[in-house]
Amino acid sequence: MSRKGWRSPKEVRIADVARIAGVSTATVSRVLASPDKVRQKTRDLVLEAVRQCGYTPNSVARNLRKRRTMTALVVVPNLANPVFAQILRGIDEELTQSGYGLVIGSLDNCEDREARYVELALSRQVDGVILMNGRIPEGNKRTMREAGLPMVAMCAAIDDDKIPNVVVQDREASRAAVEYLVQLGHRRLGYIAGPPSNIIAAERLAGFLEGIAEAGLSEKDFVKWDGRFVFSAGVAAAEAFLKLKDRPTGVYATSDESAIGFIKVVRAAGVRVPEDVSVIGFDGIEFADYVEPTLTTFRQPLHDLGRKGAAVLLKMIHKQMQPGDWNIRLPLELLERDTTRAIPDGTRKASRQGRGKPHLVSH
Amino acid sequence: MSRKGWRSPKEVRIADVARIAGVSTATVSRVLASPDKVRQKTRDLVLEAVRQCGYTPNSVARNLRKRRTMTALVVVPNLANPVFAQILRGIDEELTQSGYGLVIGSLDNCEDREARYVELALSRQVDGVILMNGRIPEGNKRTMREAGLPMVAMCAAIDDDKIPNVVVQDREASRAAVEYLVQLGHRRLGYIAGPPSNIIAAERLAGFLEGIAEAGLSEKDFVKWDGRFVFSAGVAAAEAFLKLKDRPTGVYATSDESAIGFIKVVRAAGVRVPEDVSVIGFDGIEFADYVEPTLTTFRQPLHDLGRKGAAVLLKMIHKQMQPGDWNIRLPLELLERDTTRAIPDGTRKASRQGRGKPHLVSH
DNA sequence: TCGATTTTTGTAATCGATTACATCTTGAGA
DNA sequence: TCTCAAGATGTAATCGATTACAAAAATCGA
Missing domain, CATH: 1.10.260.40 (lambda repressor-like DNA-binding domains)
Structure with missing residues (x-):
């Protein structure tokens, strides 16, 4: 005793x-x-x-001796964003299962906090790094790569064949969003963009433009509003929307949050959703199903994305990478809910009406 | 070169x-x-x-020699919950400012994952621990305390005078919520509870019952629905609500998510909010302001809570605790928005009408 | 029972930094 | 120029585990 x-x-x-x-x-x-x-x-x-x-x-002593820490670092732009929260859960699950721990480095939208995390990694406190922020300064990236640190990019295709990518098919889904709205009969579209500097936002924009071209539409047929993937971006877009005389009948928001902001404001102004305007979001966050009306959106396989990303990192750490591991791009799932509908007298190509089964976007 | x-x-x-x-x-x-x-x-x-x-x-070597890691562990029940995400931001900010790092241990609602984090702490990989989950098994808690590990509880008042507490005034705010509804003229109330095993939920329930007693009401004057602080709990409560013949006119949900779930379902059934039923939530998450109508709620000072919690942990680590640090209880702020209103012909005591200035709940 | 083999245990080097203490420089003042 | 304190640098112990290798003990067959 x-x-x-x-x-x-x-x-x-x-x-x-x-x-x-x-x-x-x-x-x-x-x-x-x-x-x-x-x-x-x-x-x-x-x-x-x-x-x-x-x-x-004492695992500090053990780690020193074994020259590994059984821990991975994940750098995220922002903890408050439910999209990242979900991805993190997947990552955590996969790592835990393999006996690894997880250190989350949140930038909280201050890019300069990144230096700290780079140092954390370089100083051997973690065995590998997952990057989820779109803008890692080249210098840092190179330093880490040269240090031989296992890394995985989960932001967007990084054109560096030393760093594997695990992402969703942003571009394809974006194209499919346009296709979907066009099929419903919409010929005049709105686009709520992400931050121009963000790689993912750029991908989605590219997909959108591809979709526009494929539908035989031109620049005159859509309005683009800048945003930052957040609620307030949707609000701003809605305010701009309301001022237009020739309003779009279909709006594609590149994040659910901005879609929700948009809908809230236009409805308050008497515009009905989906009767007057169809809105489709992107992400598939939980709240998209909680709002009224429930939001049609492309669901990212967030949990799966996280697991895959972590799995690739582990392979990298254990030097077991296989050819297919270097570029993984997961499909999204269209959740048809209540904010979209066909234009009654529209000249729709397809006859998909009302609620269909969610369909998978393939490559 | x-x-x-x-x-x-x-x-x-x-x-x-x-x-x-x-x-x-x-x-x-x-x-x-x-x-x-x-x-x-x-x-x-x-x-x-x-x-x-x-x-x-190599900071592993340095940490071994210096016998400290400049890192703190935070155990949270669930990363996907925006409440914790916000608190974490506060914690992160405070720690970073003092040169400390942060390891987040998410339980993902699996209590058994806790053992891993306890071990992490016990094995000297972190200098201190912040506990945000309501149910740390006594054994683990004692072990960590006996190991002399600096710890802070941010879940609810732990009756252990060796562990400082940093929490919000759950009980007081709960009482105030009842008082608020009663002042608006509501005499028949609904209560959407948290999980019975959760310490915080217990505090809120206690506050609610105090409020009921203070208002001169009795058990016959309210209905209580169990929940788990989540959306679906609100849905379930709403379903029960709709079946009642003598429906409450004022409902207090102990989390915003459940409030939102409740509102969504009753509105779908034709019940108007706030005309037919007033609803007040608890938390003050961002989405409470995004839904339609915007949710009246008690805002937790989440960011501040996080900062204070981390500050206390740092004091604990540096052996600079002062008497006032052992029990910190932050006030909440009532955000009067659109889901509550006075019963027109009610016998209200006060005459606070419509939108007032948010008022602070004092001890 | 003896030696060979296998199994178990101990000794000491090692991981990579920090730091007390010892030693060597430097420079000021006599 | 010499002395001595202050300042700069080096030596080696240390943090607490793991593990290669050596040594000891157990096991086995003859």
Whole structure:
């Protein structure tokens, strides 16, 4: 019961256990790491000693010796964004399953905080890094790569064949969003963009423009509003929308949040959704199903994305990369809900009416 | 340019730098840690060598030697919950400012994952722990406390005077919520509870019951629905609500998510909010302001809560705790928005009408 | 019972930094 | 120029585990 004469419990070392059990530190270490290499009797002796003084190995020392930390760093732009939160859950799950830990580095939209995380990685505190922010300065990226640090990019296709990519098919889904609206009979579209500097936003814009071209539409047939993937961007877009005389009948918002902001404001101004304007979002966050009317959107396979990303990182760490691992692009799923509908007298090509089964976007 | 003959860049050690600069490792270490103790000329020599071979100190080794990691662990029940996301931002900010890092341990609602995080802490990989989950098994808590690990509880008042508490005034705000509804003339109330096993939920329930008693109401005057702080709990409550013949006119949901779920379902059934039923939430998440109608709620000072919690942990780590630090309870702010209103012919005590200025709940 | 083999255990080097202490320089003042 | 304090640098111990290798003990067959 009493522990007099001992170090404070927080400072029990392997040597203390060894002394109590009457064996060497090597044996204690073995009991804990590979019990089958130690005779039963000795093992029991050691385990009893461990129990008695409440020993937990110091993993800082272990990490130093083993030259690895069993931990990965994930750099995200923003913790408050539910999209990242979901991806993180997937990552966490995959890593945990393999005995790895996770350090989350949130930039909180301050790009300069990145330096700290780069240092964390470079100083060997983690075994690998997953990048989810669109804009890692080239310098940092190169430094880390040269340091031989396993890395995975989950922001957007990075044109660097040393860094594997795990992303969703932003471009394809964007194109499909246009196609979907056009099929419903919409000929005049609105586009709520992401931040111009963001790689993902650029991908989605490219897809949108491809869709426009494929539908035989031109620049005159759509309005584009800049945004930042957030609620307020949708609000701003809606305000611009309301001022137009020739309003779009179909709006594609590149994030659910901005779609929700848009809908809220136009409805407050008496514009009905979907009767007067159809809106389709992007992300598939939970709240998209909570709002009224429920939001039609492309669902990102966030959880899966996270798991795949982490899986690739682990392969990278264990040097088991295979050809197919370098460029993974997951499909999105169209969730047809209540903010979109066909123009009654429109000249629709397809006859998909009302609620259909969600369909998968293929490459 | 060429690096032949060197270790791979990832393995540059302080000894390499020392050799190149022609000094001892001690000097290199000093240049990096306390430059003013080294002569200018030597310093330049060393810095040049550092630059030349791209040296970054191995912080695992440093942590071992210094017996501290400059990192704190935060255990949260769930990353996807925006409430925790906001608190985490506050924590992160405060820690970063003091040069500390942050490891987030998400339980993802699996309590058994906790063991892993306890081990992380016990194995000296972090200097302190912030607990945000309501149900840390006693055993684990005691183990960590006995290990002398600095800890802060941010879930609810833990009746352990060795662990400081940083929480919001759940009970008081709950009481105030009842008071508010009663003042608006509501005499028949609904209560959407949190999970019975959760400490915070228990606090809120206690506050609610206090409020009921203070208003001179009794058990017959309210209906209580169990929930889990989530959207679906609100949905379930609404379904129960709709079946009642004598429906409450004022509903207090102990989380915004459940309030939103409730509103969505009752409106779909033709019940108007706030005309037929007033709803007040709890949390003050962003989405509460995005839904239609905007949700009246008690806003938790999440960011501040996080900062304060981290600040207390840092004091604990640095052994600078002061009497007032052991029990911090932050007030909430009532955000009067569009889901609540006075019963027109009700017998209200106060005459607060429509939108007032948000008012602070004091102890 | 003896030696060979296998199994178990111990010794000591190692991971890569920091830092107390010792030693060597430098420069000011006599 | 010499002395001595202050300043700069080096030496080596240290943090706490793991593990290669050596040594000891157990096991087995003859």
